[in-house]
Amino acid sequence: QVQLQESGPGLVKPSQTLSLTCTVSGTSITSGGYYWTWIRQHPGKGLEWIGCISYSGTTYYNASLKSRVTISEDMSQNHFSLKLSSVTAADTAVYYCAREYGAGVAFDIWGQGTLVTVSS
Amino acid sequence: DIQMTQSPSSLPASVGDRVTITCRASQSISTYLNWYQQKPGKAPKLLIYAASSLRSGVPSRFSGSGSGTDFTLTISGLQPEDFATYFCQQIYRMPRTFGQGTKLEIK
Numbered sequence: 404q405v406q407l408q409e410s411g412p413g414l415v416k417p418s419q420t421l422s423l424t425c426t427v428s429g430t431s432i433t434s435g436g437y438y439w440t441w442i443r444q445h446p447g448k449g450l451e452w453i454g455c456i457s458y459s460g461t462t463y464y465n466a467s468l469k470s471r472v473t474i475s476e477d478m479s480q481n482h483f484s485l486k487l488s489s490v491t492a493a494d495t496a497v498y499y500c501a502r503e504y505g506a507g508v509a510f511d512i513w514g515q516g517t518l519v520t521v522s523s
Numbered sequence: 524d525i526q527m528t529q530s531p532s533s534l535p536a537s538v539g540d541r542v543t544i545t546c547r548a549s550q551s552i553s554t555y556l557n558w559y560q561q562k563p564g565k566a567p568k569l570l571i572y573a574a575s576s577l578r579s580g581v582p583s584r585f586s587g588s589g590s591g592t593d594f595t596l597t598i599s600g601l602q603p604e605d606f607a608t609y610f611c612q613q614i615y616r617m618p619r620t621f622g623q624g625t626k627l628e629i630k
Binding site: 440465503513516 | 618
């Protein structure tokens with residue numbers, strides 16, 4: 404079955420760049436009809452959509468983070484990545500990768516999430 | 524951005540109860556509305572998509588309704604495993620946005 408797994412440092416210093424990777428198994432990220440997505444959840448809070456990359460490589464970002472976010476894909480490794488620059492304590496959150504099914508239906512598959520703490 | 528507002532934020536209930544959670548969108552989203560369940564320390568799980576379609580494998584005690592700006596999630600006959608936080612989410616437009624969540628608690 405399709406599985407997603409986040410990986411990356413759990414601790415990032417302020418002003419540095421947060422880098423996470425989501426490894427996809429059970430399907431190809433170039434399969435048509437999906438958006439590969441990053442979502443975060445601040446401790447004890449709601450869910451914030453960060454952005455996504457389509458099967459064709461088109462990216463969409465939340466305007467609130469757009470100047471600091473880059474989402475990319477590596478077809479050879481079947482993974483997609485998140486980079487968030489100039490982080491502050493406000494970026495401390497659990498980061499999830501997810502698959503948006505049907506490019507407009509729902510987030511049907513989620514990774515388990517990874518906690519990233521921004522602290523010196 | 525489309526704002527999603529859920530009510531209530533917290534809902535005390537007992538096993539066997541029928542409960543309803545409401546979600547309102549700041550503009551019409553047709554039926555581009557999904558519901559997720561999240562348990563502590565876990566990723567959210569999709570329950571309902573397109574406002575009223577039950578995801579395969581989700582118990583039939585969960586149901587969704589609504590269109591336009593007003594939506595509801597109903598759980599008929601609460602089970603112990605249903606005590607969790609529920610989020611609505613619009614997928615009509617970018618950026619995707621979520622409601623703030625409703626925590627279903629044991630009374």
